[in-house]
Amino acid sequence: MTIPANLKYTKDHEWVRIDGEEAEFGVTDHAQEAIGDVVFVELPEVGQRVTAGESFAVIESSKAASDVYAPVSGEIIAINEALEDAPQLINEDPYGKGWIARIREVGDEHQELMDAETYGVFLQE
Amino acid sequence: MTELAKTPLYDAHVALGGKIVPFAGYAMPVQYTAGVLKEYHCVRGDGAGLFDISHMGQVRVNGSQALAFLQYATSNNVAALDDGQVQYSALLNSDGTFIDDITTYKITDDHYYLCINAANRHKDVAHLQALAASYDVSVVDESDRTTLLALQGQQAQACLQPLTGTPLDDIAYYHFAACTLDCGGQSVAAVISRTGYTGEDGFELYLPNEAAAAVWDALLAAGAQPIGLAARDMLRTEMGYALYGHEISDTVTPVEARLMWITKLDKGDFLGREAVLARREAGAKQALLALKLTGRGIPRQGYRVLAGDMAVGEVTSGQHSPLAGAGIALAYVEPAYADSDRLAIEIRCKAAAAERTDLPFVRSRVRRNK
Numbered sequence: 115m116t117i118p119a120n121l122k123y124t125k126d127h128e129w130v131r132i133d134g135e136e137a138e139f140g141v142t143d144h145a146q147e148a149i150g151d152v153v154f155v156e157l158p159e160v161g162q163r164v165t166a167g168e169s170f171a172v173i174e175s176s177k178a179a180s181d182v183y184a185p186v187s188g189e190i191i192a193i194n195e196a197l198e199d200a201p202q203l204i205n206e207d208p209y210g211k212g213w214i215a216r217i218r219e220v221g222d223e224h225q226e227l228m229d230a231e232t233y234g235v236f237l238q239e
Numbered sequence: 240m241t242e243l244a245k246t247p248l249y250d251a252h253v254a255l256g257g258k259i260v261p262f263a264g265y266a267m268p269v270q271y272t273a274g275v276l277k278e279y280h281c282v283r284g285d286g287a288g289l290f291d292i293s294h295m296g297q298v299r300v301n302g303s304q305a306l307a308f309l310q311y312a313t314s315n316n317v318a319a320l321d322d323g324q325v326q327y328s329a330l331l332n333s334d335g336t337f338i339d340d341i342t343t344y345k346i347t348d349d350h351y352y353l354c355i356n357a358a359n360r361h362k363d364v365a366h367l368q369a370l371a372a373s374y375d376v377s378v379v380d381e382s383d384r385t386t387l388l389a390l391q392g393q394q395a396q397a398c399l400q401p402l403t404g405t406p407l408d409d410i411a412y413y414h415f416a417a418c419t420l421d422c423g424g425q426s427v428a429a430v431i432s433r434t435g436y437t438g439e440d441g442f443e444l445y446l447p448n449e450a451a452a453a454v455w456d457a458l459l460a461a462g463a464q465p466i467g468l469a470a471r472d473m474l475r476t477e478m479g480y481a482l483y484g485h486e487i488s489d490t491v492t493p494v495e496a497r498l499m500w501i502t503k504l505d506k507g508d509f510l511g512r513e514a515v516l517a518r519r520e521a522g523a524k525q526a527l528l529a530l531k532l533t534g535r536g537i538p539r540q541g542y543r544v545l546a547g548d549m550a551v552g553e554v555t556s557g558q559h560s561p562l563a564g565a566g567i568a569l570a571y572v573e574p575a576y577a578d579s580d581r582l583a584i585e586i587r588c589k590a591a592a593a594e595r596t597d598l599p600f601v602r603s604r605v606r607r608n609k
Contacts, residue, residue: 150258150270150274150275150469151274151275151276151277153276153537153559153561154535154536154537154559154566156535156536156587172587174537174559175275175469176275176276176279176469176470176472176473176558176559177269177275177469178539179537179539198535202276205274
């Protein structure tokens, strides 16, 4: 189970890469493992505003649909269109090619997210 | 919460990295470490997939009036069976709705074997035993002593043949034979039928529980891959095979479920016949459709079917079909809308356009010749 040290994490198993006023996010290695083989990702639209905790994307496996919650609030400025044809990228590279969206105007909500060490402990509990 | 039952292969599933979930009261593997899609492609491709389906129930029916009893208790024509033949059939209520769908194995004129759904087992057995009181017949639930494996895929026969002296070529589609399996020196008595739930060539193997692990291990050693429930559901949905609790239940009759081909109204009286006859005259209350999404998305059980902006039905089974490359669904709709060209499935408040298609969704490769 990989938990990169430079990312922040939510209790819903999303990761966030903070980059100044922008943030990129996706789901964690633990999440992709629990979801199983991803066969479809319903992406949000660029320009859409999301609020932290709001469901903004859906990952479908052969078994079920799982909501992805926005880890922080902001405006979506990019979505990972590669997931439309290759949803399995979420399984193969959850922290890299399997990213889901980028947002801007990130507030300071991310201060409340877990760091890698805390998330690792959270997974153990 | 009641304790989940375990099949004799539970430890083997865990050892293989099986992800265990509750299913019909059993702790069953939904997938193994390979993952659902690899498991699916093993069976649909050119491999052999091995499924533990021991949760399913088995009932032995024995006695001088066994034929008369089953002619009354089941919907299909048992008199048409040869010794060694299998038949898809149903147990119906007096109102024509389904108690269960089953397979009937004819051993001899007075000896049969039924395979029933796990979730319906106790209901089925109680129902059959109550009916049996009027016949010279015994109905014995053998589920707890029986292990059932399915070996499915183009390599199924090549995997299984080295374990038995019985020429598997001689077992035709929907036929069976009593065989002896040699598994690492252990001799195992098994009933092997050329049946399945995947649309691929393959077999189902009925075994005594004591032999389960030896046969399971021998088939894996022969090259079969273990397959979990998730891939099994993908495979059966692509074939449009009905599943109890989805397409069939105690609210629909064979008229709605497109199962009149296993309901032989002209074979004489049977339980539910009058009601099915009346329903056929009156017309189906709902139409069972096969739908394929024209765009993206995956339909799920319970999603609404729309005609324009009107809700006209509900999805009973939905899946992603890797081979069709689309979301597929079986759904009941109001008969008046069955031919609508504006059908859609509502996925998270949005209408996903769907088109009617024939079943199966992808080509069946069962071996019907011979």
